Amino acid sequence: xxxxxxxxxxxxxxxxxxxxxxxxxxxxxxxxxxxxxxxxxxxxxxxxxxxxxxxxxxxxxxxxxxxxxxxxxxxxxxxxxxxxxxxxxxxxxxxxxxxxxxxxxxxxxxxxxxxxxxxxxxxxxxxxxxxxxxxxxxxxxxxxxxxxxxxxxxxxxxxxxxxxxxxxxxxxxxxxxxxxxxxxxxxxxxxxxxxxxxxxxxxxxxxxxxxxxxxxxxxxxxxxxxxxxxxxxxxxxxxxxxxxxxxxxxxxxxxxxxxxxxxxxxxxxxxxxxxxxxxxxxxxxxxxxxxxxxxxxxxxxxxxxxxxxxxxxxxxxxxxxxxxxxxxxxxxxxxxxxxxxxxxx
Amino acid sequence: xxxxxxxxxxxxxxxxxxxxxxxxxxxxxxxxxxxxxxxxxxxxxxxxxxxxxxxxxxxxxxxxxxxxxxxxxxxxxxxxxxxxxxxxxxxxxxxxxxxxxxxxxxxxxxxxxxxxxxxxxxxxxxxxxxxxxxxxxxxxx
Numbered sequence: 001x002x003x004x005x006x007x008x009x010x011x012x013x014x015x016x017x018x019x020x021x022x023x024x025x026x027x028x029x030x031x032x033x034x035x036x037x038x039x040x041x042x043x044x045x046x047x048x049x050x051x052x053x054x055x056x057x058x059x060x061x062x063x064x065x066x067x068x069x070x071x072x073x074x075x076x077x078x079x080x081x082x083x084x085x086x087x088x089x090x091x092x093x094x095x096x097x098x099x100x101x102x103x104x105x106x107x108x109x110x111x112x113x114x115x116x117x118x119x120x121x122x123x124x125x126x127x128x129x130x131x132x133x134x135x136x137x138x139x140x141x142x143x144x145x146x147x148x149x150x151x152x153x154x155x156x157x158x159x160x161x162x163x164x165x166x167x168x169x170x171x172x173x174x175x176x177x178x179x180x181x182x183x184x185x186x187x188x189x190x191x192x193x194x195x196x197x198x199x200x201x202x203x204x205x206x207x208x209x210x211x212x213x214x215x216x217x218x219x220x221x222x223x224x225x226x227x228x229x230x231x232x233x234x235x236x237x238x239x240x241x242x243x244x245x246x247x248x249x250x251x252x253x254x255x256x257x258x259x260x261x262x263x264x265x266x267x268x269x270x271x272x273x274x275x276x277x278x279x280x281x282x283x284x285x286x287x288x289x290x291x292x293x294x295x296x297x298x299x300x301x302x303x304x305x306x307x308x309x310x311x312x313x314x315x316x317x318x319x320x321x322x323x324x325x326x327x328x329x330x331x332x333x334x335x336x337x338x339x340x341x342x343x344x345x
Numbered sequence: 346x347x348x349x350x351x352x353x354x355x356x357x358x359x360x361x362x363x364x365x366x367x368x369x370x371x372x373x374x375x376x377x378x379x380x381x382x383x384x385x386x387x388x389x390x391x392x393x394x395x396x397x398x399x400x401x402x403x404x405x406x407x408x409x410x411x412x413x414x415x416x417x418x419x420x421x422x423x424x425x426x427x428x429x430x431x432x433x434x435x436x437x438x439x440x441x442x443x444x445x446x447x448x449x450x451x452x453x454x455x456x457x458x459x460x461x462x463x464x465x466x467x468x469x470x471x472x473x474x475x476x477x478x479x480x481x482x483x484x485x486x
């Protein structure tokens with residue numbers, strides 16, 4: 001009785017990884033595509049099957065499991081994190097002097113990519129009419145660096161660090177200029193660059209950079225510098241099933257086919273038997289399928305509705321807050337269109 | 346809903362090639378963000394193509410996927426007709442003879458997406474309160 005029903009169950013749940021192909025990769029379950037299943041959507045069913053488990057949170061990184069949702073929803077959150085959750089970045093650079101070897105436009109581009117600590121939720125978008133910057137929508141910074149010979153340099157030195165002063169321009173050289181009452185609300189540490197040691201330019205004696213710039217709030221679909229995440233991605237939970245007992249040399253070979261920690265060897269009556277320990281962090285290389293004797297013992301799959309979601313923040317907003325922002329952005333977008341329909345109806 | 350008689354290409358005037366800053370998320374004062382057309386010769390409103398301005402696969406695929414899960418829906422699909430135009434088309438067709446307006450399905454789709462978001466947000470906040478996660482920087486062996 002293991003035929004039809006089992007296959008159907010696993011094809012609904014699992015994407016099967018074969019040697020040269022992935023079977024059942026498509027994710028959506030629509031009413032009518034599986035005989036005998038009621039796949040009509042209801043909110044109660046959605047609530048029943050959806051789970052979230054936060055696995056790891058360290059520094060700017062977070063990993064959590066989003067279980068029971070459709071790929072389209074997980075993908076919407078991912079795309080919104082990359083392109084629609086706002087952050088602050090330099091948008092306008094006003095150059096007073098630039099005698100370095102970096103062209104103005106290249107320098108401006110490099111400055112734009114510096115991640116800022118400023119929390120975008122505390123700021124407004126700058127109005128379209130390009131009115132003068134206000135304390136609600138702009139952060140002003142200046143960068144003034146002049147490279148000189150080091151008067152105390154050793155006569156025979158050829159080391160730039162000994163010969164010159166200020167020959168490396170770092171993000172730490174940026175100075176924040178508060179507008180209006182900003183100085184009472186924030187400190188330079190709250191709004192400045194996330195890291196002080198990002199190299200912006202290299203100078204030689206006589207070179208000088210003198211500029212001011214405006215950081216504004218924006219979104220990643222306008223320019224990648226506004227993206228609040230370094231990466232946001234998901235992968236499906238791997239599933240490895242052993243059908244037969246794999247013993248001795250074959251068991252060790254099997255273990256080597258997977259990522260470390262995935263397969264364990266259990267000692268039983270003096271024999272070493274392979275068992276699945278934790279499939280979660282397998283790289284899904286499918287190396288095992290290259291051995292004809294092992295390929296028959298194992299089946300590889302991925303759980304189609306178990307998303308292992310990873311978010312790495314650039315540093316301004318913590319990863320869990322970013323995920324919540326992405327949910328809210330999606331809600332706001334839907335509400336906007338709902339209002340529009342109801343207005344027209 | 347503004348029921349046109351067919352698809353008319355965008356006039357150059359409203360071409361998104363000119364710089365508009367209106368794609369920012371909380372910008373609601375933009376006119377005509379959503380419109381709809383129905384195919385030639387069809388008088389009933391069970392077939393509609395909805396035209397979303399400043400939207401892409403994020404919302405297109407999500408709404409298509411959601412609306413396809415309703416038994417009353419005969420067909421649903423989306424496209425981004427040209428990558429240079431910030432426009433997404435969503436076509437919804439309800440079962441022939443059912444008399445259900447396609448717009449109702451879109452409305453239901455949007456409402457259900459909002460409900461899903463709210464549930465996911467609640468679950469995530471509950472998890473945050475539990476504080477049961479690992480904190481070492483490389484749990485990945």
